[in-house]
Amino acid sequence: MSRTHLIRLTVNRVPRQVEVTPRHMLLDLLRDDLGLTGTKACCLVGECGACTVSLDGRIVNSCLVLAVEADGAEVTTIEGLATDGHLTRLQQAFLDEGAVQCGYCTPGQVMAARDLLAHNPHPTTAEIREGLAGNLCRCSCYAQIIAAVSAAAAEEEK
Numbered sequence: 001m002s003r004t005h006l007i008r009l010t011v012n013r014v015p016r017q018v019e020v021t022p023r024h025m026l027l028d029l030l031r032d033d034l035g036l037t038g039t040k041a042c043c044l045v046g047e048c049g050a051c052t053v054s055l056d057g058r059i060v061n062s063c064l065v066l067a068v069e070a071d072g073a074e075v076t077t078i079e080g081l082a083t084d085g086h087l088t089r090l091q092q093a094f095l096d097e098g099a100v101q102c103g104y105c106t107p108g109q110v111m112a113a114r115d116l117l118a119h120n121p122h123p124t125t126a127e128i129r130e131g132l133a134g135n136l137c138r139c140s141c142y143a144q145i146i147a148a149v150s151a152a153a154a155e156e157e158k
Contacts, residue, residue, distance in 0.1 A: 007071040011036070012080030020067040027051045027062040029070070030077060038078035038107045049135030052108035053077050059115045061134075078107035081114070090114055090152040097148040101139035109135050113149045122153055 004019040011034060018033050027044075030036045030053070039062055040050035046061040053062045054076040081088050087095070090113055100106050109132060116123060116131030123131060128149045137145065 005068050005071075007068055009070050009072065010074045012075070012077060018067070022066070022068060024067040025063055026053070026055070026060075026065040026067050026070050026075070029067040030062060030075070036077050036079050040104055040107060042104070047136070048105070049108040049112060049132075050105055052111040052135065054111060054115065059111055076111075078110060081110070088114075089155050090117065090148070093148040093152040093155065094145070097144050097151055099141055099144040099148040101137075101141050105135060105137045105139075109137065109145055113145075113152070116149070117153060123149070125150070 004021055006017060006019050008015070008017050010016065011030070016034065018029060020029060020033075027039060027041055030039050031041060039053055041063065042048045042050035044063045046064040049061065051062040052059050054060075055062075055065065055070060056073050081091060091110060094100050094106060094110060099109070112132050112135050113128075116128065120127060120131070125146060128146050132145065132149070
């Protein structure tokens with residue numbers, strides 16, 4: 001019989017309380033318990049980046065974080081970026097540049113790009129490649145993803 005733990009966390013600016021087992025992963029909490037399916041379950045070993053979220057201001061692979069480790073934390077998922085139904089400049093750039101093909105990697109790519117731009121608002125192409133290195137795209141639209149991040153950075157300059 002597994003013990004459960006009541007954890008308290010803030011997800012996309014909404015305080016939550018959830019009972020979890022010690023082995024419950026943050027990815028499962030977000031998708032299964034909270035219904036936030038934008039965070040994707042893919043490799044489940046931290047290699048693809050599809051499950052990237054922000055945990056207390058730093059990006060993590062949610063498939064590698066135990067839910068109990070998020071107790072007291074602030075989590076932002078792809079669903080938490082848009083405000084009042086309006087996409088962020090970065091999300092819009094992904095659409096405008098055709099960086100959304102099958103869409104499976106897109107949430108993780110956007111979360112990683114958001115983190116990159118927060119730390120480096122004007123990255124070079126090489127810096128964008130490095131910043132997104134932990135995120136794989138099976139459709140091979142890397143050129144469009146880099147163009148989207150560059151466009152979002154350029155838009156910020158205006």
